[in-house]
Amino acid sequence: MRQFTTGDPMFSSIEQSGNIAIVKTNFAWGDDLARIIGIVERHFDDFNGNGFYPHPDEEALQQELLQVDKLRNFSQQLGQRKLRGLAITGLGLGGLSEAHRNAVLYAIALTQGFPTSTDQRTKRVAWDIRARAGVQSKFVTFSERTGNADMHTDSSFYPMPEEQFMLYVVASARCNGGESLLIDVEDIVAELCKSPEGSAAYRLLREAQVPFRVPSVYAADDEHVELFFAPVFHNEGRAMRWRYDSIEKGLAARPDLATPALVAALRLLNDVIEQRAPRFVRQLPDDTLLWADNHRTLHGRAMYTDPGRHLIRIRISSTPNAHRVGPSGVAAD
Numbered sequence: 557m558r559q560f561t562t563g564d565p566m567f568s569s570i571e572q573s574g575n576i577a578i579v580k581t582n583f584a585w586g587d588d589l590a591r592i593i594g595i596v597e598r599h600f601d602d603f604n605g606n607g608f609y610p611h612p613d614e615e616a617l618q619q620e621l622l623q624v625d626k627l628r629n630f631s632q633q634l635g636q637r638k639l640r641g642l643a644i645t646g647l648g649l650g651g652l653s654e655a656h657r658n659a660v661l662y663a664i665a666l667t668q669g670f671p672t673s674t675d676q677r678t679k680r681v682a683w684d685i686r687a688r689a690g691v692q693s694k695f696v697t698f699s700e701r702t703g704n705a706d707m708h709t710d711s712s713f714y715p716m717p718e719e720q721f722m723l724y725v726v727a728s729a730r731c732n733g734g735e736s737l738l739i740d741v742e743d744i745v746a747e748l749c750k751s752p753e754g755s756a757a758y759r760l761l762r763e764a765q766v767p768f769r770v771p772s773v774y775a776a777d778d779e780h781v782e783l784f785f786a787p788v789f790h791n792e793g794r795a796m797r798w799r800y801d802s803i804e805k806g807l808a809a810r811p812d813l814a815t816p817a818l819v820a821a822l823r824l825l826n827d828v829i830e831q832r833a834p835r836f837v838r839q840l841p842d843d844t845l846l847w848a849d850n851h852r853t854l855h856g857r858a859m860y861t862d863p864g865r866h867l868i869r870i871r872i873s874s875t876p877n878a879h880r881v882g883p884s885g886v887a888a889d
C-alpha cells in the first residue's frame with residue numbers, strides 16, 4: 557500500500573494499491589445536500605419504498621443535478637480518476653433519514669451514468685443488501701443472506717452488464733468479517749498468464765461462447781432453463797463476465813459444450829480468482845461509498861455472520877435506460 561496526500565479539494569489521505577484506492581472526504585455538503593434532495597423530491601411522486609426507479613426523464617434530471625456545485629465537483633473527481641475501484645469514507649450521509657440518504661445516493665449514481673432497476677417487479681434502483689430474517693437457504697441470493705459471496709461481476713448472465721456499481725455502507729458487520737473484496741481483471745490476467753496452460757486458457761476464454769445460466773430464483777419459471785451465451789473475457793481481453801456457479805449450471809444444461817479444454821480452462825481461472833490473484837480486502841466503515849468498475853473488476857465479500865450488516869447497492873449503466881437491451885439486472889449478486 558502506498559500512502560500519500562492528494563491535492564484534490566474534496567478527497568484526502570489516499571491509500572492506493574494498483575487501480576484501487578481509498579480516500580477520505582474533506583468537505584461538507586452544507587446546503588447542497590438539501591438542494592439535491594429537493595431536486596430529487598420534485599421529480600418523484602414517491603420514493604418507491606426508498607428504492608426509487610429509473611426516472612423516465614433521467615437525462616434532464618441528470619443535467620439539473622449537475623447544476624449543484626458540490627455534486628458536480630464530486631462527480632468530476634470520481635469520473636476523472638482512472639481507477640477501477642474507489643472507497644470514499646466519511647461521505648456525510650450518516651445523519652439523514654433513509655429516504656433522503658437514498659435520494660442523495662441516487663443523485664450521485666445519476667451523475668456517473670444511468671442507474672438501472674435491480675428488481676424487475678418493483679423496478680427499485682437502490683437495493684438493500686442485508687440478511688432477511690429467517691432466510692438462509694441455498695435458493696437465496698448473495699445479497700439476501702449472511703455468509704460469503706464468491707468473486708463475480710454483476711449481471712453477468714444478461715446482454716448488457718452495467719459498467720459500474722456503487723455500494724454504500726449503512727452498517728458494517730459488527731463481528732469480524734464481511735470485508736468487501738475487489739480484484740482487478742488486469743491482475744487476474746497477469747496471474748493466469750504466468751503458465752502456458754493459463755495463457756492457453758486465456759486465449760480460449762476470449763473466444764468461446766460460454767453458457768451462463770440465469771439463476772432459476774430470478775428467472776420467471778423455476779423449471780425453465782434460461783441461458784445466455786458470451787465469452788468470459790471481452791473488450792480485447794481486458795474486461796470480464798464472471799459468475800462461476802452460473803457457468804457451471806449452464807454447462808450442466810448444455811453438456812455438449814462442456815469440452816475438457818473449456819472445463820479445465822474455467823477451473824484454472826476460478827482457482828486464480830479465488831486463491832491466487834492479489835485482492836483488495838477491506839472492512840469498510842459505516843458511511844463509506846464504494847464505487848467500482850463492473851467490467852474490469854470482480855467483487856465479492858468475506859464470510860460474516862452479523863445479520864445487522866446493511867449496505868445499499870446501485871448499478872449504473874453508461875447507456876440510458878430507454879436504450880438498454882435485455883433485463884436491467886436482478887436483485888441477486
Ligand SMILES: [Fe+2]
Pocket residue numbers: 708709710855888889
Ligand atoms: Fe455482486
